[in-house]
Structure formats: C-alpha cells, structure tokens
Amino acid sequence: MSAARIPDLVVAHGFVVNAAGFGPAHVVVDRGRIVAVLDAAAPVPVAARVIDAAGRVVIPGGVDGHCHVAQITGRYRTLDDYATxxxxALWGGTTTIMDFGIPRDGTETPLAAALGKLELARQARCDVALHACVIDWDATTPDQLTELAELGIRSVKVYTTNRGTTMADDDTVLKVMREMVRLDGLTYVHAEHDAMIVDCTERHAAAGTIGIRHLHRTRPELAEEASVREVLAMAEYTGAAAYFVHQSTPGAVDLVRAARARGLDVHSETCPHYLALDEQVYSGEFPEWFACCPPMRSPETVAALRERFAAGAIDTIASDHSCYDLKQKRERRDDIRHMPHGLPGVETRMPVTFTALCDTLGAPWDPAVLRRFVDVFAAAPARINGLPGKGAVAVGYDADLVVFDPDHTRSVAATDLHMGTDFSPFDGRELRGWPEFVIARGRVVLDGNGFHDPGPTGQFVPRHGYRAAADAIGSVGRYSRAESPALAER
Structure with a gap:
C-alpha cells in the first residue's frame, strides 16, 4: 500500500484472535489483503470504510474442509449448487469451502470428476479448494493424480465402506497412499469397516428393524474404530499422511492421537452434529433429519468426544455439508439402505461449534476458548490442507474476516437459513457465535444491513503439498511484539 493510497477498509477496535495470538487491534485491508494489524491504542487509519468492532471478536474467515456440493450418489443428487x-457458507462465517470431485459411476474418472467441479465452482461466492476421489484403480490413475496435483488438488479421498458406490478396496487405498507420498499429498479417509456394517445391516433387515429409527444400531462404533486401525497400519506402512473425516467416537480419535504420538502424519476431523446431537434423535418426531453416516452416538460417547475436542485431540471441525431435502429423506425412511445420508450444515458450523466449546471449556470470552475455536474453525484446516493466505488475521493474508459477539445467542430456524433445503438438524436450538460481519477477500458480504451478494467472485485456491505447506504457510497467527504488540502470543 503506497503512502498516498487510502485503504479500502479498516476493522477497528476489535479483539483479534488467531490460533496462537490475541489482543485488541485495528485490521487494515486493501485490495483484498490484510496490509496491517495495528495496536488498538493507535489512531484508526483513514479508510474508504471503517467497521467499528468494539466489544466484538475478529477472527479469520472459516475454512470448511469437507463439503459436498451438487453431489450425485446413486440415484440421488444434492439440491444445491455452488451459488447456493x-x-x-458466507452467511455462516465460512469464506473457503473444500468440495470433492467424486466419480458419479464407473464411467467417470477421478480427473473428470474434479474438472467438472472446477467448472461448476465458477459460480461460487466464496473461495473454493478441491479434493479428488478414487474408487477404482487402473493404469491411468497415477497420471491423473499427477495432473490433479499440478492443478493444486493435493488430496484424494477414499471410502472404506459403501460397497457398490464409492467404496475403494484395500489395494486401491494402499496405491492411493503411495501416490500421495510421491506427490506430497494427503489421503482423506472415510473409515468404517464395510464387512461389519453390511453384516449388521443385513441382520437388522432380516429382523425387520431397518427403518431410520434403527440407523444408529446398524453402524456400530466398533466398525469405525476397526477401520481406523486398518487404515493407520497402511499409512504407517506407506509413510502416507492421512486425514480421517467425521470421526464420531473417542476411540477413533484416540487411535489417531496415539499414531501421531509415534510419528505418523495423521489428523482427526469431527463434525458439529457429533458434538451437539446423540442417538436419542432417532426416537424423536423427525428421525429422518439425522440420517448420516456415521450416525449419532450414545450420550456417553458424545460427552467423551466433546472432552477430546475441547482438549485439542481433534484437529478440525467440518460440516460434511450434504444438501438433501425432506422429500428425498422421507422417500425411503423405511429402509436406510436406500435413503440418502448426509446433513446440511455449512451455514451452522460456526455457532454449533462455538456453543459446544463454550459448554465444554467455559466462558465465551475466555481466550483459551476463542483460540481453540479459531484453530479448529479456520487455522488448522488451512494449515493441514496447505491453503495459502488462509486461516489467520495476519499481514499478507487474504482479507477473510468474521466479526461476532460471543455473548449473542439466537435460535436456529430452518426457514431463516440459506442452504437450499427445508430443514436443519439443529432447528430450535439456542446457539451463540453467529457472525455479524463477514468479509471475503476484502468485500463486506454480511453486515447490519443484511447480505450483499458479491456475485461469482470466489476463486479456486491451488494448494501447497502437505509437507511443503509448513514452510510455505509458516507459523500461522504468530506475531512478535515488534510486529504487532496487541497480538503477541500470551
């Protein structure tokens, strides 16, 4: 920024929180980037617009590492598109989403699936990064993965269940891991033991207990943990970095944590619904609202998972957003084998997560709560996935910012949300942590006057390699006192 240029925006007098630093500050934004973070005792710089964030927290825009947009699985398609x-996502304080290029059937290659999503993403209002997905391996797969890596798509998802649709066999999982080592990539894993789930589901079908009210009984915790053990062994054998999506049990988290302690590059993700909901929802009035895999767990499991989450054993929180509506959900609620699974959640990830942390760790203004929240919501997803310019309020980073009042609460009303469906699994819940201002690459898209649609301005974010990312991104959110006294680690 030249001396004569007036910056585009200043977010003044906010309590700025990064994963490793916090303090009162002014954030100066110009041309879509953060150009200065000044101690709040300094005068507010002149700018084209000034947002007074006094009495509020300023954090980096959220990074949702696990979304499914316009996804086709079998005969079902989610009802959203990238615009929706x-x-x-922006309404919910998330400024970067990560989607999956999952082949719709055996005729679509991993490369074609990812390129198709890149084309659809031209309509995005927020930034987008992508994961690839491999279901069936053939001689062309290594070259496809090389081309994807050159495009900046540096992770591949594999499913260890869902036979007949998205499941990859053990040979394929192992080969994907070897290629990710070669390409400095990251293997994303949906880990559930398919043989256990198939057997358990068939037994329930034979007994006539196969409707949605029995979902949680057909996918036992042991199936998740058994699969995690097997995949960790393959990661250790190949030396691959692995990221386990939507972990729902403390046992699965503990397995990953123990593997990390002995030197493996492995990570745990969970989702807001596994922290806020338990299996009792399946005996309620609308059990179809909660059809997802893995299912909700027992109250005791949820409590233990929340303890792991608050203590730092889980790296990230992602929505696993899948936008079906109730007509699709209710069509085969009598048989979970034929109904679509997945929940809408990209818009509610922020308040559900923040509320769960406050309920577990303590007061909403506690710096430990705020820093932990920023880490799982933005910093760690950006760091692990090698997203340059994301996950911190720092000079040179993209001007993706969220301003919110930790004390403010609001009830979820599905009719007030914007996800393109007609329900929310959190409908009626009182939550804290709703964004008041959202800034995406320097554009104010949400403020007291409502939402300001920026149009298809979202950018595709090419990613660094997994191991190269630590050097490229640096120590996210850390400051020296000379650079920013207000934000020095305390």
Missing part, C-alpha cells in the same frame, strides 16, 4: 452453498 457458497452464499450459505
């Missing part, structure tokens, strides 16, 4: 999902 990205607008909902």
């Amino acid at each position: 999902t990205s607008r909902a």
Whole structure:
C-alpha cells in the first residue's frame, strides 16, 4: 500500500484472535489483503470504510474442509449448487469451502470428476479448494493424480465402506497412499469397516428393524474404530499422511492421537452434529433429519468426544455439508439402505461449534476458548490442507474476516437459513457465535444491513503439498511484539 493510497477498509477496535495470538487491534485491508494489524491504542487509519468492532471478536474467515456440493450418489443428487452453498457458507462465517470431485459411476474418472467441479465452482461466492476421489484403480490413475496435483488438488479421498458406490478396496487405498507420498499429498479417509456394517445391516433387515429409527444400531462404533486401525497400519506402512473425516467416537480419535504420538502424519476431523446431537434423535418426531453416516452416538460417547475436542485431540471441525431435502429423506425412511445420508450444515458450523466449546471449556470470552475455536474453525484446516493466505488475521493474508459477539445467542430456524433445503438438524436450538460481519477477500458480504451478494467472485485456491505447506504457510497467527504488540502470543 503506497503512502498516498487510502485503504479500502479498516476493522477497528476489535479483539483479534488467531490460533496462537490475541489482543485488541485495528485490521487494515486493501485490495483484498490484510496490509496491517495495528495496536488498538493507535489512531484508526483513514479508510474508504471503517467497521467499528468494539466489544466484538475478529477472527479469520472459516475454512470448511469437507463439503459436498451438487453431489450425485446413486440415484440421488444434492439440491444445491455452488451459488447456493457458497452464499450459505458466507452467511455462516465460512469464506473457503473444500468440495470433492467424486466419480458419479464407473464411467467417470477421478480427473473428470474434479474438472467438472472446477467448472461448476465458477459460480461460487466464496473461495473454493478441491479434493479428488478414487474408487477404482487402473493404469491411468497415477497420471491423473499427477495432473490433479499440478492443478493444486493435493488430496484424494477414499471410502472404506459403501460397497457398490464409492467404496475403494484395500489395494486401491494402499496405491492411493503411495501416490500421495510421491506427490506430497494427503489421503482423506472415510473409515468404517464395510464387512461389519453390511453384516449388521443385513441382520437388522432380516429382523425387520431397518427403518431410520434403527440407523444408529446398524453402524456400530466398533466398525469405525476397526477401520481406523486398518487404515493407520497402511499409512504407517506407506509413510502416507492421512486425514480421517467425521470421526464420531473417542476411540477413533484416540487411535489417531496415539499414531501421531509415534510419528505418523495423521489428523482427526469431527463434525458439529457429533458434538451437539446423540442417538436419542432417532426416537424423536423427525428421525429422518439425522440420517448420516456415521450416525449419532450414545450420550456417553458424545460427552467423551466433546472432552477430546475441547482438549485439542481433534484437529478440525467440518460440516460434511450434504444438501438433501425432506422429500428425498422421507422417500425411503423405511429402509436406510436406500435413503440418502448426509446433513446440511455449512451455514451452522460456526455457532454449533462455538456453543459446544463454550459448554465444554467455559466462558465465551475466555481466550483459551476463542483460540481453540479459531484453530479448529479456520487455522488448522488451512494449515493441514496447505491453503495459502488462509486461516489467520495476519499481514499478507487474504482479507477473510468474521466479526461476532460471543455473548449473542439466537435460535436456529430452518426457514431463516440459506442452504437450499427445508430443514436443519439443529432447528430450535439456542446457539451463540453467529457472525455479524463477514468479509471475503476484502468485500463486506454480511453486515447490519443484511447480505450483499458479491456475485461469482470466489476463486479456486491451488494448494501447497502437505509437507511443503509448513514452510510455505509458516507459523500461522504468530506475531512478535515488534510486529504487532496487541497480538503477541500470551
């Protein structure tokens, strides 16, 4: 920024929180980037617009590492598109989403699936990064993965269950891991033991207990943990970095934590619904609202998972956003084998997560709560996935910012949300942590006057390699006192 240029925006007098630093500060934004973070005792710089964030927290825009947009699985397609999902993400304080290029059937290659999503993402209002997905391996797969890596798509998802649709066999999982080592990539894993789930589901079908009210009994905790053990062994054998999506049990988290302690590059993700909901929802009035895999767990499991989450054993929180509506959900609620699984959640990830942390760790203004929240919501997803310019309020980073009042609460009303569906699994819940201002690459898209649709301005974010990312990104959110006294680690 030249001396004569007036910056585009200043977010003044906010309590700025990064994963490793916090303090009162002014954040100066110009041309879509953060150009200065000044101690709040300094005068507020002249700018084209000034947002007074006094009495509020300023954090980096959220990074949702696990979304499914316009996804086709079998005969079902989610009802959203990139315009809808990205607008909902911004409403919920998320400024970067990560989608999956999952082949719709055996005729679509991993490369074609990812390129198709890149084309659809041209309508995004927020930034977008992508994961690839491999279901069936053939001689062309290594070259496809090389081309994807050159495009900046540096992770591949594999499913260890869902036979007949998205499941990859053990040979394929192992080969994907070897390629990710070669390409400095990251293997994303949906880990559930398929043989256990198939057997358990068939037994319930034979007994006539196969409707949605029995979902949690057909996918036992042991199936998740058994699969995690097997995948960790393959990661250790190949030396691959692995990221386990939507972990729902403390046992699965503990397995990953123990593997990390002995030197493996492995990570745990969970989702807001596994922290806020338990299996009792399946005996309620609308059990179809909660059809997802893995299912909700027992109250005791949820309590233990929340303890792991608050203590730092889980790296990230992602929505696993899948936008079906109630007509689709209710069509085969009598048989979970034929109904679509997945929940809408990209817009509610922020308040559900923040509320769960406050309920577990303590007061909403506690710096430990705020820093932990920023880490799982933005910093760690950016760091692990090698997203340059994301996850910190720092000079040179993208001007993706969220301003919110930790004390403010609001009830979820599905009719007030923007995700393109007609329900929310959190409908009626009182939550804290709703964004008041959202800034995406320097554009104010949410303020007291409502939502300001920026149009298809979202950018595709090419990613660094997994191991190269630590050097490229640096120590996210850390400051020296000379650079920013207000934000020096305390």
